[in-house]
Amino acid sequence: MIRFRGRVADLGYAAGWRLTGAAPQRLADAVFRWGADLATEQGGEGVTQLRRNLARVVPQADEAELDDLVRDGMRSYARYWCEMFRLPVMDLAAVHRAVDETITGVENLDAALAEGNGAVLALPHSGNWDVAGVWLVHHAGTFTTVAARLQPESLFRRFVAFREALGFEVLPINGGRRPPSVVLAERLRQNRVVCLLGDRELTAAGVPVTFFGEETRMPAGPAYLAARTGAALLPVGSWFTATGWGFRVHPPIRVAGPDGVSAATQALADVFAADIASRPADWHMLQKLWVADLPPRRRAALARASAAQRPTGRGEP
Template sequence: ALYIAEMLHVQGWDTRTVLERIEIEGEEHFEEAEALGKGVIFVSAHMGSAEVVAAVAVLRGYKITAVTERLRPDFVMDWAIACRAAMGIRLLPVERAGISLLRSLRRKEMVAFVIDAGIERGSGVPTTFFGRETVFPDGPARLARLSGAPIVFAVAARLPGGRFRAHIEPPMCFDGSRSPEGDARCLTQLASAFERYVRRYPGQWYAFREMWPD
């Protein structure tokens, strides 16, 4: 319920509200990623407020295309698309996003994923998370390999008094690797960054799927 309420609430935020309510650590990393001239692959998680960290990117002037699992029933998907559009974000179902994402990056725009999303059959990369093997979506790593664009991982943690702290990590996964092994290394970096923030804010992670299936 909090996640849905926040999605609706953040739509009305202007630049002043963002500056008043959000502390940003590492904003310079967006600039470092932009300077590479390949677009930016933005990766977050169902942690703290994904809506708030997306608002930071939108108010920096990015055109954003985000990927989601197809939601059911259809009216829920339509509602999510409309909410994202109100924030200036184009939302695409994952099964038809590939070419659109590459085109967005070629226009030096931003594309967005959540690292702890559901996994389509055969589409994940095994990696270690909290000392146990799991599978993360391969979309961000594969797109970085195909496009040369850097990945920027970020989360926004909730603070007392209705405030937030956005943490933005340095660009990663733009070393020009063209192999599946490079995808695995990239996912290891992402998993490590994600794990650090779960340890720091353990009560703010919403695990919407089974992370360590038996």
């Protein structure tokens, strides 16, 4: 049954790329918007969790305002998927030019690369991070990122092929020939760019941070790599505009050696929080994020793991 479901998922994504790419853009946009509104009305687990997450981001919102925000959030999430399926048939040079007109803080990236130690760009699950990657390839060349090894393997290969066709270098988070942390450090020492999503890691490997006033965990990887290699750690904000995309490359966060990873990750969380609070509908977090939302056993396991860990801030991406 698991293999069957995996095969169905693989075929579904394949159909998404084929059909969405072949459809007129207005039709594709309308279909995905309709699907988002339908999902919002049905109120499944992901929609319910999105509402709980957004209630923390905008605690002053009343129920009607939260209803509107969840609807807009689902439409934003659907827009991400529609654009992702259409990217293979889009004019990528035109995408780069459109982003180039709105992106801010590029001087922070250029300055980091001028120093010669590479740059770690850390993003939350907001806006369209694949479009950010398209812009980056045209601006600074191929960059390196990591991807979870989805099941079935054919689905994982399909996503890797999609992003490699856009010019990304994609490393599996596990099961590769070498640990991704080793390869990422090599790329940074070659004065290249590494991009990592950095707003969720609810495991013992995550760094405890305070996010919108509550405890969660975020990946150690971005700050750890910066500490290990001397690369600049640059938070990136990402959102949609009415006709395109907005991005902001923030100034670097200082990482004071391996023992400063925890403080740097908290600083990263603070930058993410400010960007998300300014455009909450474009934050696509339909999963549990805060420790308080986890089942009691999992919360207890995280607490035991925290107590057992030495507070060095070290960790693998």
